[in-house]
Amino acid sequence: MTDTIAELGTRLGPDVVGAVRALYAPEQEPRAAALAPVASDCAYGPHLRNRLDLYREGEGGRLRPVLLFVHGGGFLAGDKGGDGNGNWANAHLGRWAAANGMLGAVMNYRLAPGEAWPAGAEDVAAAVTWLQEHAAEHGGDPERIVLLGTSAGSVHIAGFLKLRSDHAGMVRAAVLLSGLYGFTPLDERDMLYYGPQDAYAGRMPREAVVETALPLLLACAEFDPPRFQAEWAGLLQARLDRHGCLPRAHYASGHNHYSMAMHLGTADRRLSDEILTFISAHS
Structure with a gap:
């Protein structure tokens, strides 16, 4: 798999998504068939895209940590998956959370260009609020919510x-x-969400993600496009300058922009173990 991903290089696009999905389907599809959501299309807001699915293994017992996954898609696309038609990607993060003793939540959110900044951030806040109010009904601890995002989800x-x-x-x-x-x-793609250049500086979350005291795990992939690698390195440096120490970080060797999230739950446990150790320390 590593050789195949290396051959794909740092390109983005539907063909690369499809190639990566095909690599992991043999491991991910059986898991998708084995665990259905315990609740589907829960409405956390009024928009048709304000929906989330919940995944859990087992019944009863103590309330478990909640992991909310926010998918990528360049602001314009993406879906929580899990519709039973081989659409395992993104839903697999809910199943991965469930397999590791959590209540997994996988959300949709409003998309550009129809919905612009700060729609996505507002939807994350609304989904968190819904989980605070309803997670316990499904075995999740509303006091122990952790967020996981990739690309636009991050x-x-x-x-x-x-x-x-x-x-x-x-x-x-x-x-x-x-x-x-x-x-x-x-x-240009960013402008479809953030608006014109003159609005950009005031709308980007750079200062917040540098300043926050919330524990962060920051990751990028060996075959991420250079812009994403520059963002990761820039944020690490800014956090070091501001706090005097680096946040927890992971460099996913052998992975690209899509495989980093898509492979979670497979035999390659390097990033999975890093995330689980981080979550355990903070939940």
């Missing part, structure tokens, strides 16, 4: 940190995979 989590000054009282920690936080120039 951006929306960082935006949540910016919008909600009380975020440290709402969640325990956040895992951010390959996000864009404001350390590199705006591109």
